[in-house]
Amino acid sequence: MQRKLALALAFVVALPAATVGVTGQLNSHGIEGNAAEPAVAQTDDGSNFTRLYVDEQYRSLTLKPGESESIEVSVENGEDEAVTVDPHVYVPKAGQRPVKEEWVSIDTGETSLDAGETLTVNATIAVPEDAQLGRYSGAIAFNNETINYPGQPAHPVHTASLSLDVREDPTVTVTSGSYGTAQVQSGETTVHEIVVENDGDQPVPVNPQIETNDRIHYAGDFQPLEASWFDIEAPAEVAPGESETIEVVVAPPEDADRGRYDAVIDLGLQDPARPDDRDHWQRVDLTVEVWEQPAEPFETDFEVAEDTENATLTLTADSPDGSDGPEPGFDVTLVAPNGTEVDAERVRRTDSGHVSLGADRRAVRTDGDYADHSGEQQFTYRIEDPASGEWSARIMPENTIQFGYEITRDES
Template sequence: MNVRTLLTLALVALLIAPAATAYAPGNSTPAQTQGEPAALATDGAQNGDAASASQERNYTRLYIEEGYRSSEVKPGESTTFNVTVGNSEDEAVELDPHVVLPQVRGRPLAKSWVSIESADTTLAAGEERTFTVTVSVPSDAELGEYRALVAFTNETVTYRPGQPARPVHAATINVEVFEEPTVRISSDRYYRTQVQAGDDYTYQIEVSNTGEQAVPLNPTLETQETRRRYPGSEQTVERSWFEIDAPSEVAPGETATVNVTVSPPESASVGDYNAEIDLGLQDPARPDRGDYWQQVDLHFQVWTQPDEPFETTFGVSDDTESASVTLSTGSPANDRSASFDVTFVAPNGTTVEAERVRVTNDGHVSLGGEGPRGESQGPYTSHGSQKEFVYRIDDPAEGQWTALIMPQNAVDFQYEITRDEN
């Protein structure tokens, strides 16, 4: 072969390659198919046979609406999918609905589980037809995710060398075979509280088992020190602060309690801490690949009781008839009653014991929403509560006053000072 012939073949190859565009399987809109990129190989095309390759790359112009279907189904039951196929050709197309099992990833869906409606497989030009695909799962099927392709022609495409050919006109069917869980955490999975340094707090985690066999229970602690730290993250909690008391299993039809007690020492630094309890449960009705459902997050804030009161100053005019301080606090630490000792210091340095004149509780309730962590609380959802204390003195002298506020079991509080004038 001379040089001129080689140059001619090279020019032909360059002209053909840019004009080729592959049909994307699963497209939801009709597409004119001109062929396939030169890097792709198709069934029936032999290397060096340019005419044959060009012919094979002209795919039938069909489209699949919503090329991905998924559903959940229990063993022994069935589920159906509706797959719509459209014909963009100028003539009728004979369809061949059949199941193709994936060879690249995913657990294959057994062909014997799938049946496809095939009463009329002739699709006229410009026509659409919906096929019903039924997946019947046997009662002894293993739990997990299964996948298959429902192809409507025998045309295939290979995207990369060495990979198996895939159908050009196909819908993906994804089925999750599941059972209703028999083991549940019946209490909260997200805890947030405050613990005074040198004190302790016990979390009670309830685990229920509605199954017919005992379930092992092996709670373990994961602390921040075993995770990847990042700037600004919570303090590192010590494993020695925790004690876990739990039975070794949850009997069928019973509820077990896991007691997790955290005891930060008096020397513990104040701040936020995180820990996680992995209950070590194995639910026969759940796939082994997911264990997030049996993990409990513990978030707590360590605080210390101050030795000296909080001080703030305010001015009093000659027209002031009374002065009051209003103190507001949220949920008390360790579920104990919050309180305050309030003393006023007059401009001349004398102290005046404030009289507590009012205590108020308030909260926010929603009839159409979820709780602060997304949990359902029935028809009424509480979004937190607050307690308010009012302390007052009458006929204060004109000048600069000081309010001394000592909190008890109140990790945080707000204050407001009011002067009533005549």
């Protein structure tokens, strides 16, 4: 049975440090004391808590309806005399959804624990077939001592907290297009495709909705995409055992300001195997970079010495992950010192990328265990035996909103 060891448990009973065997003098702000000589934690009336030390105070389980799993929890008696422990289920009175007491069975009842002795308790958590999906919290308490904090209900002192996630295997998945970036010229269109697969036994309705500036916080230089720029073509539902493609057409008008725009598409999918309050899996992040094609080429000058054998111009165009649309390119003209225009010959084209073996939500192209991130393309132009003097390179970009250039000269 799978067990997840969570670093931060979303549904764990919040207990102060003293409740898990850390001792110290207790006041209204928490626990203080000398680490070398810890004092016994006390209640408001001055009485002492029993010194019980619970091992592995936090447990996180993931189970399907109808499944069960057993855990072991150890408690040590730190007193100089025998104490009575009574392991039982504690259900929080406030906070997250409480675990059902009848789901937890403990193999040890009330028992006497000698000084310095350790007791190992076996608890079995059994989720019934009709259990509601979601996260539950609870705890195994070892006696009836409790502690109060202002504004909070009383908590047991000596516990092992439980976080239980009841879930089924997902039946509806977004198999591609869950994240997308596109570059589009103002007045043009770009299409982003989203593929949804239904492995369940009942049809799943599809109801895409655009979430823009009224529901999303934007950081940096991102702006909200206008809902009027969208046209979504989607089926009414995804039939059992089938997959469907949703097409998102983004058409910024000719007067749209250039820049980066962002939106979230809520696909409106309901997976019977997922809790209703967790719908992030079917929300698509879409980033669109709007640009304007310049009327004139970019121009830069460079010097050529008399002993130069050739001059090479290398242009680099970025290809963002998940970029839709035509590939970038360039129209290049080199101008000699005497004003003659030379059509440079493109001698090389290079594609580069990056492959990740780790999970990455931005990866949109996959092949088995490999996530292939597109990187950049390089275009190399060369002229042989260039005349000495000042040259100019005129570069007209096509289908790219940014590029880099490098000019090298091989000298004899």
